[in-house]
Structures are given as structure tokens and as C-alpha cells.
Amino acid sequence: MYVNKNKKILSILLAGFMILSAGCQSQSKNSQIETTAPAVEIQAELGKEAEYGGMKLTVLSAEDPEIIMEQSGKMAVFFQVQINNSTDETIPANWLNNFALAVDGTEYDSDVCCTIPVMKKLYDFYGIDAMNEEIPAGQSATGYIACEADKDFQELAFHYIPKTTDRASMITVTVTKDQLEKAEKKS
Numbered sequence: 001m002y003v004n005k006n007k008k009i010l011s012i013l014l015a016g017f018m019i020l021s022a023g024c025q026s027q028s029k030n031s032q033i034e035t036t037a038p039a040v041e042i043q044a045e046l047g048k049e050a051e052y053g054g055m056k057l058t059v060l061s062a063e064d065p066e067i068i069m070e071q072s073g074k075m076a077v078f079f080q081v082q083i084n085n086s087t088d089e090t091i092p093a094n095w096l097n098n099f100a101l102a103v104d105g106t107e108y109d110s111d112v113c114c115t116i117p118v119m120k121k122l123y124d125f126y127g128i129d130a131m132n133e134e135i136p137a138g139q140s141a142t143g144y145i146a147c148e149a150d151k152d153f154q155e156l157a158f159h160y161i162p163k164t165t166d167r168a169s170m171i172t173v174t175v176t177k178d179q180l181e182k183a184e185k186k187s
Contacts, residue, residue: 039169044173052162055087055160057171059081059158060081061079062078062175064182065125065183067125074151078145080142084139086138088137092135094131095114100114100161101147103153103156105155114130122144125185158173158175159171
């Protein structure tokens with residue numbers, strides 16, 4: 001008799017814990033708060049500094065090297081950028097992860113517009129690699145990003161994405177075709 005009584009008590013206790021546990025889970029699910037921050041897009045002008053999240057971007061120039069890409073038939077465009085890191089941590093500034101382009105309103109990820117062949121053209125033209133930096137806190141870096149754009153474009157929106165964990169927030173510099181400078185090959 002004594003064993004059966006203990007089993008009953010144990011069963012009642014386990015059932016009670018399960019009910020309480022289910023109630024706590026239900027309570028916590030209902031009380032969760034959405035913490036997704038809205039996307040932020042900072043508009044900037046060519047040659048002017050813009051800031052987002054402690055990162056400052058200046059697109060120093062947008063250049064036309066008069067190169068047509070063999071595979072895509074698109075033109076190469078070189079962007080000279082300066083990035084100042086006013087955060088307290090080292091941040092990456094990488095041509096593949098931190099930049100993108102919109103051509104006449106159509107958005108392209110970096111793997112489509114900042115391709116390896118156009119980066120090779122940048123190297124062939126200037127003898128430098130595309131920006132791939134780790135910028136320490138309080139420091140800055142200057143470099144180039146090369147992109148492919150339709151030859152007959154009217155407007156480019158060059159995007160710098162400071163935080164790769166928030167790809168929707170960015171600094172955007174809009175460039176029209178008449179703002180492109182002729183790139184001068186350095187000897």
C-alpha cells in the first residue's frame with residue numbers, strides 16, 4: 001500500500017510540474033518582444049562624408065577606366081573610398097562583404113557587381129588590389145572598389161554596408177554617368 005501511495009503522489013507532482021512548465025512556456029512565448037531594428041539608409045553625395053554606426057564613408061571619386069568586361073559586356077567603374085572607423089573595435093572593409101551596387105534602381109549583391117574579373121581589371125589598371133582591410137579603432141583606410149555596370153546606365157547607387165550583420169542598413173552614394181571621372185592609368 002505504501003508504495004502505491006508514493007507512486008500516486010509522485011505522479012501528481014510530475015503532472016503538476018508539467019502543467020506549470022507548459023504554463024511558463026506559454027507565458028514566455030506571449031511576452032516576447034520583436035527586437036528587429038528598422039533598416040537605415042544614409043544618403044550621401046560624391047566627395048562628402050557620411051556616417052552610420054560609427055563608420056564614416058567618403059567616396060572620393062567614381063572613375064571610368066573605359067574598360068568593357070569581356071564576359072558580361074558591362075563597363076567597369078572604379079570607386080575610390082575612404083573609411084574612418086570611429087568605433088572602439090576593429091572592423092572589416094571588404095569588397096565582397098561590405099559593398100553593393102544598384103544600377104538604375106536594380107539592386108545587385110557584391111558577388112554580381114563586384115566580380116573577380118572586374119577586380120582583376122582594377123589590378124591591371126592601377127596595380128592595386130581591391131579594398132580588403134581590417135581597420136583598427138580610430139583609424140582610417142583608403143582604397144578602391146571595382147564594379148560592373150550596364151554601359152547605358154543613368155544612375156548608380158553605390159552602397160557601403162558597415163555591419164554585415166545588418167545588411168539592410170547602409171550608406172548610399174548616388175552617381176550619375178556625367179559625374180564619372182576619366183580614370184588615368186598610373187605608370
